[in-house]
Amino acid sequence: MTRATNVVLLLAAVCTASCKGPPTREPLLIAGSTTMREYLEGLEEEFERRNPTIDVVFGGGGTAAGAMAVKKGAVDVAMMGRDLSASEDDLTLRNYLLARDSVVVITNPSNPVDGLSLAQLKAIYLGEVRSWKDVGGQDSPIVVYEREWSDRSRKSFGALALSGDSDGVVQSAKTAPSADEMISAIRSNPSAIGYLPMNRMSKDVKNLRIDGVEVSRITVLSGRYPLTRSFYLVVSNPPRSAEKFVEFALSADGEGILAKNGLIPTF
């Protein structure tokens, strides 16, 4: 499907949805990254509670289509799961950094391996490297843990570590149904590797350095930790309702909701 078709389809979806709202409420059209949309859970409800005359209408379409739609004035706010590209950026677009998203790669504290390169991490998850000795560790098979398909940290890990190839994870990988169970699985298995969202970091497991960089709020904000991406709200010539939404998302209360959803606020 072409990008133009994407824009048309998301517009149609947004419009159909908006027509159902009460006529007295002003629709605020937000479209773009569906991944980012999941992280905004709770933000829209709280915003509408505080602004009863505004009806937030979400459409998907993806990051590229969202950027195009906001430039054309077809939607009020675009959600982007990455930086604007040089060709997308222009003098009128404003992309407000809302939060950063990151994942922590973990092993058992007894594992002598302290860090992996991005390439090694990817090779382990795709099953191309199967023993710890191939990445400087002991001669023991690597036990790969992942999260269930609907989990947000699985999607982040797929996008950040596997170039989006979450389905290519080695067949023998085990699934941890929650962050707590991920932690207890890794804690009880010296050969295991897994991952956690930033807000669930635990002292019971070892955080691996990636490309030599230790994971922390500081290295995620500085942008040096490699498993990091940025979420933006983008406006071009926004109506007041769109400005209010961006202001709320960037406020202490808005950023608090994003933090609860596992993002690293830039607040």
Added chain:
Amino acid sequence: MGAHRMLVLSVAAACALAFVPSSGRADIQAQGSDHSVELRGSTSLYPLAQRVAEAYMQEHPGASVVVSGESSFRGLKAMIVGTAEVAMATDIVPEELEKLARTRSVKFDRFDVCRDALVPILNPANPVSALTLKQLSDIYRGAILNWKDVGGNDASIHVLSHEGTSGTYETFKQTVLGDSAVITPSARMLSHQGVLDLVAKDPDAIGYIGMHEVGASKVPTVNGVTADAASITSGRYPMRRQLSLYAREPISSETKGLIDFFLDPAKGQAMVRELGDVPMK
């Protein structure tokens, strides 16, 4: 299918018309908290700014300093339209952005954080090890087309340059070509990484880049001078520039704090030296 597509299109068109944003707007007020500073811009300044930001956050546990590397032009634009407090850029603000700032009644201040130089880069297999400014200018204007004319092999020169939003390009234009000169149309415009990658692959390529970004490329002297701290500070090396932070007025106390930290001889400027850059003083 055709009819269905038509319907979708017409619905979309109607909606697009109905939801054209109203005019008459104020700027978005929230910029995060007083303890949050965002830096965007030059990829040349990015690695240094990341380290300084981390040191600042360690010293100020409540602070958030967020850094993104894009380009000087895009960093300056973000600072002017208000999506970032601070731009990382070279010491030249393109006229297009000065104009944008005037249109939006935005005032900003410049703080020079380090000196730097651009260097020509060649493939390690290229026998040329010295170029004059005049030769560089002739190569980029398309007046010299063959390596043998500058003491190299009998092979055509493959000219690589940077996209127009790159501060590196602005400095090159100013220090080598002069404002009115035009780069040969056969030049390829690439990202920083693109220039490095192609120079690494192509023995007949020439590019230019910040002195700390050369990777495995061969760096010829310019007018017989090697770019280093001494030749930059003394002014003997010709392709010099300053890397700067630009902050939009009014400058918040946290932004001021970060800039002061960057300029502090014992803190930011010491890190400039540690990372091999050249401090201002």
